[in-house]
Amino acid sequence: MRNLAAAIGTTLLLAAGLAQAEPATPAAALARESAPHGARVFFVEPKDGATVGRDVQVKFGVEGIAIAPATEGKPGTGHHHLLIDGDELPPLDAPIPADATHKHYGKGQTEDTIRLEPGTHTLQLDFADARHVQFDPPIVSPKITVHVK
Numbered sequence: 001m002r003n004l005a006a007a008i009g010t011t012l013l014l015a016a017g018l019a020q021a022e023p024a025t026p027a028a029a030l031a032r033e034s035a036p037h038g039a040r041v042f043f044v045e046p047k048d049g050a051t052v053g054r055d056v057q058v059k060f061g062v063e064g065i066a067i068a069p070a071t072e073g074k075p076g077t078g079h080h081h082l083l084i085d086g087d088e089l090p091p092l093d094a095p096i097p098a099d100a101t102h103k104h105y106g107k108g109q110t111e112d113t114i115r116l117e118p119g120t121h122t123l124q125l126d127f128a129d130a131r132h133v134q135f136d137p138p139i140v141s142p143k144i145t146v147h148v149k
């Protein structure tokens, strides 16, 4: 019985050790690509400070780096991400989360219509690589504000 308890204890210690070691592996695997000099993203629409309806048409511009579908996995290319009401950029050493406030355009899209609640919102573009990892330094647009009626 004592041996069994010792064996379980050892297993738990090993599991704890593995759990601690885990985060280092993905971070190391997700080394960030260098941003090409002069690469930038910006909103074509809407304009900063615009008053818009709840269905907001957004158009994305990019210069100095090529858009490619994420499935192609081509180094040196990427796709747009739209950050809605984000205070800070997502963590730099992991793929950008995919949820209602972190929208991915992984097919290479450059426009969308999003639905926002009435009120004031901020929008920011964040161009990331095929793995959805941000470049170094991040290729982000100025944050714009829209007023939704």
Ligand SMILES: [Cu+2]
Pocket: 070, 079, 080, 081, 096, 104, 105, 106, 128, 131, 132
């Ligand atoms: Cu993405």
